[in-house]
Amino acid sequence: MRFVAALLTLIALTAAALAGQGLWHEVKDPPPALTPLAIVDTSEAQIATEPEPPRVWPALFGEPQPPMPPQPEPQPPTPVAEPQPPKPQMPPIESLGYTLTGLVQSGDVTLAMISHPTGQKVLRAGDRLDDGYLIDRIDHDGVWITDGQADPALLGFAQ
Helix, strand or coil: CHHHHHHHHHHHHHHHHHHHHHHHHHHHCCCCCCCCCCCCCCHHHHHHCCCCCCCCCCCCCCCCCCCCCCCCCCCCCCCCCCCCCCCCCCCCHHHHCCEEEEEEEECCEEEEEEEECCEEEEEECCCECCCCCEEEEEECCEEEEECCCCCCEEECECC
């Protein structure tokens, strides 16, 4: 291993000595000074010759096309109303324990007497039941009750 290291060291020293000798020759004998060349006027020679025809390149990507007219700006799509799920159906009012026991009409005001296992009440259109249901209207058929989301359901007289 020491032999290889010594051999490489000698090769490196020889290369450094040759580079130093080449530098010494360059410093000792500089190259001769260059003389400037004469400037020749070629403007008249170019006028006399005919211009070269334009190059014809092969159409690698198809034939050149004229520019397209500007496209009108696209209009945003008109919003389409999403289909709504059907309204939830109200449970039958009778299943909640309500029964219509009577109607009272006094002038233009109509009152309904409704009984429930918790007690009886006299209500008018716009009043709320205990379960949050709203009296929508009262007519000669009975009381129309809604929960605010579904269609009104009729609570009629017991048959």
